[in-house]
Amino acid sequence: MNLVILLYILLAAITALLIFGIMIYNSLVDVKHTVSQAWSNIDVLLKQRHDELPKLVETCKQYMKFEQETLNRVMEARSGIAKAREASNMPALGAAEGLLRAGLGQLYAVAEAYPELRASEKFQHLQTRITSLENSIADRREYYNEAVKNNNIRIEQFPEIVIARWFGFGERSLLEFAEADTHDHNLNKLFS
Numbered sequence: 001m002n003l004v005i006l007l008y009i010l011l012a013a014i015t016a017l018l019i020f021g022i023m024i025y026n027s028l029v030d031v032k033h034t035v036s037q038a039w040s041n042i043d044v045l046l047k048q049r050h051d052e053l054p055k056l057v058e059t060c061k062q063y064m065k066f067e068q069e070t071l072n073r074v075m076e077a078r079s080g081i082a083k084a085r086e087a088s089n090m091p092a093l094g095a096a097e098g099l100l101r102a103g104l105g106q107l108y109a110v111a112e113a114y115p116e117l118r119a120s121e122k123f124q125h126l127q128t129r130i131t132s133l134e135n136s137i138a139d140r141r142e143y144y145n146e147a148v149k150n151n152n153i154r155i156e157q158f159p160e161i162v163i164a165r166w167f168g169f170g171e172r173s174l175l176e177f178a179e180a181d182t183h184d185h186n187l188n189k190l191f192s
Contacts, residue, residue, distance in 0.1 A: 024163045031151045035172050038144035039088070042137060042175070046085050049133040053078045056126040060107065063117035067110050074103040090173035098177050104130070141175050148172045 057071050064071070080096035083089075108127065111117050118124075152171050155164035163169075 020159075021163060024160055025167060028154060028160060028164055028167070028169050031147070031154050032169060035144070035147045035151050038140065038147040041140045042144055043085060045133055045137045045140060046081060049130060049137070050078060050082055052126060052130055052133065056107075056123070056130060059120065059123050059126060060111065060117060063114045063120070063123075064110065070103065070107050070110050074100065074107055077103050090175045094176045101134075101177075104134075145174050145176075148174050 053074060057074055060067070060071060077096055077100035081093060081100060084093035084096050111123070151169075154160050155169050155171065
């Protein structure tokens, strides 16, 4: 009789551990997919901005005959972002984003010297569209980094670490921009 009770207790303990392990696994899957969804949201916006930048550069080319270097910087940064985005390389994406932000800042500053360009409806529309996309990317980046932080914390905590290592749940990289891009820009430098 004692052996039967002991067997039931052992079976109940094994069942409880199994249910607990399944719950941990399912919650880790949920966190992993939250990170993937957050990245997908950023990726859509990056693709949209990627499609808008050549239109902006082409519009600027019509007015800015002597500013090819500025336009080339924007297009090179666009290319770097596309490569990093396709490889899901967050450190490279953050660096390329910094170059693009600097290039766009310089492009908008140089555009101030071209009243006909500034007055162009197409330029105004593209500038507004790209600025809107930039703001959306910043918002989604915040959500993505929060999801990554939650993922990375969860896979390092006990007992989740056991399940995470056993099933290969890995750490994800934050999407960080260069330190210079997180500080206020000196507008006097942009316009000198």
